[in-house]
Amino acid sequence: MSDFDQLADYVFKGNAAAVRELTQKMVNAGGNPMEIISMGLLVGMDIVTPKFKAGDMYVPEVMMSAKALSEGMKIVKPLLVGEDIGVTKTIIIGTVAGDLHDIGKNLVVMIMESGGFNVIDLGVDVSPERFVAAIIEYDAKIVGLSALLTTTMLNMKATIDLIKEEGLRDAVKILVGGAPVSQSFADDIGADGYCADAMSAKEMATAILN
Numbered sequence: 001m002s003d004f005d006q007l008a009d010y011v012f013k014g015n016a017a018a019v020r021e022l023t024q025k026m027v028n029a030g031g032n033p034m035e036i037i038s039m040g041l042l043v044g045m046d047i048v049t050p051k052f053k054a055g056d057m058y059v060p061e062v063m064m065s066a067k068a069l070s071e072g073m074k075i076v077k078p079l080l081v082g083e084d085i086g087v088t089k090t091i092i093i094g095t096v097a098g099d100l101h102d103i104g105k106n107l108v109v110m111i112m113e114s115g116g117f118n119v120i121d122l123g124v125d126v127s128p129e130r131f132v133a134a135i136i137e138y139d140a141k142i143v144g145l146s147a148l149l150t151t152t153m154l155n156m157k158a159t160i161d162l163i164k165e166e167g168l169r170d171a172v173k174i175l176v177g178g179a180p181v182s183q184s185f186a187d188d189i190g191a192d193g194y195c196a197d198a199m200s201a202k203e204m205a206t207a208i209l210n
């Protein structure tokens with residue numbers, strides 16, 4: 001098995017320590033960082049995606065794979081200055097005001113990062129004003145709103161309304177997600193898209209930015 005295949009397999013199996021070790025070994029041996037990402041790390045995640053969709057892998061396993069991948073990315077990312085892997089495409093994400101649930105949101109962050117996006121994670125209980133400030137500060141192209149409570153879903157609308165009021169609505173695409181959220185709710189509040197899981201969020205973000 002080549003080092004690339006081995007690396008992909010370690011990501012798929014969620015073996016963060018092995019990913020760290022092998023990535024570092026490949027970098028030390030003069031490996032091309034871009035190739036280490038595209039032919040190794042991301043290949044591993046590409047094995048995970050369809051398995052998760054088909055129900056052959058579950059959330060904890062996907063999180064382990066995403067964590068393993070991010071350990072490898074930490075080593076190669078600093079070497080990529082000037083190379084275009086899409087890291088200039090910035091996504092802002094947060095759990096809306098009043099809501100402290102972040103497991104699903106964190107999964108979306110990891111999967112988005114695995115897709116090469118620069119993700120600014122604002123954390124939980126994020127006010128509409130903070131979302132707006134972050135859009136301006138980071139010149140974001142996509143904003144992701146997460147909510148797990150039927151009560152805090154309303155703050156998704158409040159956030160979108162403030163984004164509109166501040167004249168930023170045309171500058172960003174807004175994705176919403178979280179267990180109680182649905183496509184019809186997304187339509188009602190004026191979001192651009194609803195995603196039921198992290199994998200479709202990455203696919204939708206990629207489609208929007210391309």
Ligand code: B12
Nearest residue numbers: 099100101102103104144145146149150177178179197198
């Ligand atoms: C874990 C959990 C907690 C943990 C949260 C820990 C943490 N760090 O997140 C703790 C114990 C702290 C907690 C607290 C509370 N919880 Co709670 N919690 C849950 C539980 C069991 C699981 C949620 C979860 O993590 N799911 C797993 C993740 C992976 O799934 P997910 O979040 O849906 O995310 C996926 C998708 O939705 C999507 N997605 C998510 N976000 C986004 C964002 C974008 C942009 C996109 C595109 C996609 C996307 O992708 C994700 C990955 O595939 C749910 C039950 C449930 N079945 O949902 C209740 C649940 C959400 N909680 C509930 C309640 C009531 C509460 C509390 C009010 C309880 C209390 N009385 O104190 C508090 C609220 C605190 C607060 N202010 O937020 C209720 C909500 C009911 C309702 N109708 O609103 C639920 C449904 C349980 C229930 N059946 O009663 N909770």
